[in-house]
Structure formats: C-alpha cells, structure tokens
Amino acid sequence: MPSPFEILGVEARFDLDLAALEKRYRELSREAHPDAKRSATLGASIDLNAAYRALKDDLSRGRALLEARGVAMGGEERENDPGFLMEVMELREALGDARDAKDLGKVLVLATRVRGFYDASKKALTAAFASSDHAIAKHHLGRLRYYRRFLDEVDVIQEENELA
Template identity: 30%
Template structure:
C-alpha cells in the first residue's frame, strides 16, 4: 500500500491542514499531468499516469475525514478485510433495543415513535463523534504508545459508527414508508 501521507510529505494525522493538502494536490496535478509527457516514451507516460492517479486517490482520501480515518486505521494494520470485529456488549444491547423498536414499527407504524427513535440514534451518533473528535484531536501530540491506544479506541468508534450507519438506513427506509 502506498502511503498517501508520505507521498504528500505529511505526518500521519487525523487533523490535516486542508490548505496544505490542496496545495500538494495542485502541485502534483501540474507536475504529473499526462499532457506534459505526450512526447515521452510509453514507459514514462505510464509512470506519470500512475503518479497522476496516485495523486488523485491521495487527495480523495486525505481531504475527507471519514476516508482518512479508515485509511489511517488500514495503514496502521488495524482494519483487516473481512474482520469480524466484536463490538462492546453494552453497545450491542443498546442497538438490539433500537432494532427491536424498528421491527415493532414495521408492524405498527407510528411516525412519532419513529421520529423519537431517529433522535435517539442521532444522540448516540453525536456522542460517538464527540468522543472520536476528542481522541483524534489529541493524537498528533501523543507518544507512540499512547497513539497506539488511541488507534484502538478509534477503531472501536469506527465500527460503532459503521453499525449506526446501517441503523440509520433502516430508519430512513421506515420513514419513507410512513
């Protein structure tokens, strides 16, 4: 895996200065624009095209906080394809209650209860995002051991948020049906 942070000459951080990211993107966009290499060998053109593609992918990831979070966890070896991550039991119990309420609402639609459930999930989501923000804000100034602990906590919050995205999809489907 190519390290996008290294490619842009930036430290691994959840909180990048977006002006610097954009500046690097434009710099490399000019430097690796395929039109400037039209008279070069096929090998050189292919190399430049690859660097141009890398620049576009790096920008897409580093300029989007959610993609950057996922990328950092992957880069640090904490997200594994097909991983069966175990969410904390108390979170799963809370989500089981939400899922049961959703199932009840499928059989007995109630717009008021559905709106309340949506707000309850939004509150849980805000709490997760606040905790995530607190951890990622401190990340850059932490020593390596503390950063590793923070990454484990970020991974847990990442999976909780991912679970909530599925819950929100179900709520939105239910809202559309009401």
Template identity: 35%
Template sequence: MDLTADFFSLFELPKSFRISLSELDSRYRDIQAQVHPDRFVSAGDAERRLSMQWATHANEAYQTLKKPLERAKYLLHQAGHDIQAENNTAMPVDFLMEQMEWREAVMDARSGGDHHELEHLHNRLRGDINARYDELADLFDQDDHSAATELVRRLMFLEKLLYEIDDALASLEE
C-alpha cells in the same frame, strides 16, 4: 514526486490524525493540475502511463485522508497495527447492547415512517461519532495505538449504523 511516498508526505501534511482538510483539498488540486491524464494526451505511452499512475495514487491518497475513519485506519496501518476488522469482531457487551438498541430504534422509526425520529437519531449518533473522533485524535497524539485500534473498530460499527439511518431517511423520502 515519489509514487512510494506515504499519503501524508505526498500532500506535504503532518503525519497526524488532525489535518487541515482545506490544505488537503488545495494540495490535491495542485497535484491533480500537474499529473491529470488530460495534460498528457499528446505525450508518449510511458508519460501517459506514469501520469495515470500518479493521478490514481493521488486520488487514493486523497480519498483516504479526507475521511476520518479511513485516515485513522491508514495511520494505524503505517504504525504497524492491524485492526483485524475481518476476523476480530469481539466487542464489549455494553457496546453491543447499545448497538442493538440503536438498530431497534432505527428499525421502529423506519417501519413507522417517522422521519423526525430518524433525523433525531442521525443527529445524536453524528454527535457521538464526532466526540469519538476527538477522543481518537487524542489517542493518536499520545501514540496509544492499541486504544486507537479499539476505538477505530467501534467507529466502524457506528459509521455503518449512521449509513443505515441515512438509508432509512432516503427510503422515506422516495
């Protein structure tokens, strides 16, 4: 195993947005079984340290590849495309207006204690996000990294909004 290998190579997966999560899970468990620090308790310092490095690398790779947004960011980074999330927040006006409408609806449902409406918003947004991930997979298949970068930036907004809806649901359940 090579600590400098990209995350896809580490798990012997194709370098693609579309991956088998069950294969990822299985290969992650296989690697952890080989490198987990508990297996190296009685080993020397160097072996224990290397085991820890491997386990950390495998964990980071697994966490990145199992989440579609993180996997997309990783693929773009590997292709040399910076999504500029920190310093490029420009978005089309229609997308920003849509975001404002969503946030207002969430705020209204939250303040009104409307659990049913929050569930409805969650399901609608989850469907929209899933459709956009399908679109993103197609963009990666076509090697259209510029359009994929733009879509990833939008998905970052949408995933954050989904988190806010889930947070609102959780606060109503308390």
C-alpha cells in the same frame, strides 16, 4: 509504496486540515494528471486519487495513520466491548422500529444522538493518536465504523421518505 501522507506531502497526523488537504490535492493534480502534464502517467494520477480519498475520510485516514506508524490492524477494526455492542444493538433496533413505523421524527432524533457519539469517539481518537495510544485508537476506529453504518442507514431511510 509510499503512504498516503507522503504522496500528498502532509504531516502524518489524524487531525489534518481537510480544506488545506483538498487544496494540496488540486495542486498536485496539476503535476500528476495526464491531462495537465503530458509526461504524467496514469499510475501517478491513480495513486494520488487513492491517497486523497484515504485521507479525506476519518475512518480510512485513521487506518492509514496506524499503518504509517507500523501498527498492524489485524483485519477490520472491531469494538468488542459488550456494553458498547449492547448499546449499538439497541440503537439499531430502535431505528428499525422507527423505520417500520415511518416515524421520521424519531429517526432524526436517533441520528442526532449517534452523531453526538461519533463526534465524541472522533475526539477520543484524535487524543489517542496524539499520545500514540494505538490500542485505544483501534477501539475508537471500531466505534466510528459502527456509527458510520448507522448513519448510512439513516440516509437511506431519509431518501425513502422523501420519495414516498
């Protein structure tokens, strides 16, 4: 099974140009989508869609890159650093409190902070991949996953708030 990078015909690196990736996806769809080409198979279209989805997203792109480089993930990525876990737990607690208090201002402040952490980890991840430091890359992928979940929860709270 070719890697998502191979399917889309792009270099296997973390800091892909996402706009160019999207354009490439559209071009390839002209060949792979059964509506565009009678000879195209449903399977080719499904594989292209899956590859595009994998590369579009930071987390799944990171996983795909590790796999393409032959590094075993060993299940879901986890960050076990006690200091980090403590920090995340405190952040989530604060978010829960703000949610209960319906303090949207506080929620947004927390979200901005976590977005900052996310960007910092993503930068570190990019550097780790560039220097093929895969142990560090795994750590940061784990962090991204925690931050992502936190921000997803912020979205839910925001939507609740809008409709209330």
